[in-house]
Amino acid sequence: MSGIDFDSDVWKLTYGNTTVGKNQNWQFGHIKSPTLKEQAKRYFRDGLGQKFAKQDSLYRYCYGLKHFTKFLDEFELELNYCEELTYQYVMQFIWYLNQNLKSSGSRTGTYSSLKSVVTYGQLMGLEKYPKTDIFPQNPCKLLHAEDELVSKEIPLEVMEQIVEALKVEQDVVLKTMIEVAKETGIRLSELLNLKLDSIVPDFMDNPYLYVYSIKQDKDRVIPVRKRLVNAVQECIEYAKTFRGSSTLLFLLETGEPIQQWKAREMLFDFIGRHGIADPNDELEFAHVTWHQFRHSLGTDALSSGMHPIEVQELLGHDSLHSTSLYAKVRDIALRQEYKKVGFIGVVTKDPSRLTEKAHSAEELKLGSLPDGICRKAFEGDDSCKNFNKCLLCPKFITSPEYLEIHKQHLERIRKDRTKYMDEMYICNFEKVERIEIALESIIEQLEAMA
Incomplete structure (x- = not known):
């Protein structure tokens, strides 16, 4: 990229289409090892030239490396090349970020700045970079950044x-x-x-x-x-x-x-x-x-x-x-409210004995559902306008023979809520939340009957 003096410790660049300022000073003087500094510069020079990342993002990554330098100074670590980094060093760096940076965004951004420099060298097959993966599989969890949105x-x-x-x-x-x-x-x-x-x-x-x-x-x-x-x-x-x-x-x-x-x-x-x-x-x-x-x-x-x-x-x-993640914000409040209601249908060992009159196998068959029975069949009503709301209906009956089906249903929801909503033609998270809580209540009652 034109305008870059690779040997300089400060790159003075301009970037017109931004609200964080037109003039950017890319600082590298804090990196004490000349060879480690050269590896960092190479990543940013190539990134700007090949545009595999936006200039604003690269600028923030460049700034984030200052925290890595402070980490090396505080723990008196000397690194001359990226290849000297180990999994243990990375985990120690994560601990340092958790102790010193309050914002999860700052922690993850700083961590990403180091990872980007290292993984670029690995992907390009450059010398003096780690030969194995030194970064953990779930950094967001380690950086306590998963649910800060709440x-x-x-x-x-x-x-x-x-x-x-x-x-x-x-x-x-x-x-x-x-x-x-x-x-x-x-x-x-x-x-x-x-x-x-x-x-x-x-x-x-x-x-x-x-x-x-x-x-x-x-x-x-x-x-x-x-x-x-x-x-x-x-x-x-x-x-x-x-x-x-x-x-x-x-x-x-x-x-x-x-x-x-x-x-x-x-x-x-x-x-x-x-x-x-x-x-x-x-x-x-x-x-x-x-x-x-x-x-x-x-x-x-x-x-x-x-x-x-x-x-x-x-x-x-x-x-x-x-x-x-926005759904997680509401899930906490919704769960507290719906827990008070739980399941409003009926859980019983013998569905045929729900009333004083015993119900025949034919009557039970009329109200048959994949995971229970609809009591409307006993009342002469074989129509229902509440599509996909059986578990939220007081007319729904279930018994121990359906326990495994309910468990599988609950597992489907927890595995992928968005996919479940599409498959079941459900248009909002609130309904899914109510179904999940109803299933939890049903399973708990059925397991107690076993």
């Missing part, structure tokens, strides 16, 4: 205060930024890169927000309400006096683009000025980040019955893995 949804009490504060907020630009983030769940980088013409109508004149993702280098459109369209128009009118020739939607009153650090500062001031606090936290003011609006929208979308694939498209996730 704590990132904005609490309902805090969101209600934010909504009230927006009604009286005088900073039109900031107010509109929060409104857009709250309604669309777009990333901060996407928010700050919105253009004046980002809202476009379809052929039915319904408004859509056109979003470009720097992270993924692709576009997506998000349906928005007329109220948000009006808020954006008000913001555009307000900024006319200082906009100049800029096509960005959100600007400072100096006419300059809003950098990410500045946007975070603006949100922090907003929370403080309006005295927004979390009643469940001892802090004076609530801790709210731009990304939490994204988490909250994803959680609410799943709660309202939106299919995971639709939520994936709405938020611009690369895979369903990220989307599925």
Whole structure:
């Protein structure tokens, strides 16, 4: 890549299409071993030249290597080549990250910076790199990063205060930024890169927000309400006096683009000025980040019955893995509520003796189901409008002979919820959660009868 002085310990690069700043100083002077430094530089030079990763991502990886250098210094370790790294060193580094970095994102990002440098050399067959895999199979678990999303949804009490504060907020630009983030769940980088013409109508004149993702280098459109369209128009009118020739939607009153650090500062001031606090936290003011609006929208979308694939498209996730994490947020609260109800049908050793009158084999056959019996057959009703809701119906009966079927059913759900939903034509996680809890109750009762 042009502009790189490979021998220099500081690469001064520019990157125009970003909100983290145009000027980037890539620092390598902290790496004491000249040969280890050269291996690191080679990865970043090739990455920039071949574009196998985005410049912003590589820049963050370069910065993350500083923590690896601090780790080597603290434990008085000397490495001259990547090949000297061992599994034990990596595990020690993970322990160091857990002790010194509070954010799981920082821990995983720093870990990934080291792994990327090493695995690149291995994949390219370069000399002086480890000959075997030295990285653990489940780093997220070791870095305590699997379920941190649970704590990132904005609490309902805090969101209600934010909504009230927006009604009286005088900073039109900031107010509109929060409104857009709250309604669309777009990333901060996407928010700050919105253009004046980002809202476009379809052929039915319904408004859509056109979003470009720097992270993924692709576009997506998000349906928005007329109220948000009006808020954006008000913001555009307000900024006319200082906009100049800029096509960005959100600007400072100096006419300059809003950098990410500045946007975070603006949100922090907003929370403080309006005295927004979390009643469940001892802090004076609530801790709210731009990304939490994204988490909250994803959680609410799943709660309202939106299919995971639709939520994936709405938020611009690369895979369903990220989307599925939002379901985990709700699962904890839902499970507590549904546990109180459990299974509302009947578990019995002898289905034929449910009433004073004994039921014949023919009657039982009429109500036969793969995992039990529908009591409607005993009541002269052979129709049902509640498709796929047998386990949630008080008319459902099951007995010990169906125990293994219930266990297999529960296993299917836990193995792959999304696949189960598709196969069973279920459109929301809430129903799956209720079925799972019903199955747990059924299995527990049937096993007690054995």
